[in-house]
Amino acid sequence: MATVSVDLASFVTVQEVSGTSSTGIGSTSNVGSQAPVTKTPMATPGTLLTVDIQAENTKGLANTLTATVTDPSGSSGFAGQATITWDEGDSGVAWIQFTGFPRQADQSTETGECTLSMQSSGEDVSVRWFTV
Template sequence: MATVSATLANNVTVQPVSGTSSTGLGSSFNVGSLAPVEDQPQSSPGVPGLGLTVDIQVENTKGTANTLTATVEDTSGSGAFSGQGTITWGDGDSGIAWIEFTGFPVQGDGVTPTDRCKLTLQTSGDDVSVRWFTI
């Protein structure tokens, strides 16, 4: 079974979860040590008053020891938040694990919820299958 841990949390909550409450299809791709992924999740349009939540589902199908590092950062350049979490599988371990980033601070005006972030994903070994969702 994979281990999920928060390794950095600056004005954002990083935590393991068991799934997502998103109603969307999410974005899916493979991530590896030689194929890191960088993206910019945005909160669901038309949902006023809600801030950003990013749920990431990762599947290690090969059963090899591996670590996925997921990092979120402020896109405004002000450094208002950053967060990092890891999902670690031991040798012979496979399966699905989830990590969530939530509790983003409001934007610089003190009122507007954060609606986007920079997301970077990379593994220490073999490719894994990733799907991320926003709420």
């Protein structure tokens, strides 16, 4: 069974969850050590930004996936990072959630987007990410 560790949580909540409450189909990527992926998840207007990540180690080889969210404004207003670790023979699914983003610098506007970067340590990992 995959394990999730929170590596960094600066002004954002990072946690393991069991699924998503999103009603959408999400976006899919294959993330590898030689094929990192960077995306810009955006909140639905009128809702607080939440990013849920589902990752599956389809090949069952020992591997890790590191997912990082950062402030796209460049002001370093927030950052969060978690790592999913699979042992040899583990092809399980794990979930990470990033939520609780701070307000923007004007202190009245909710954060509507973030930069999401993902990279594995080995073979490709199948990733689907959702905004809630």
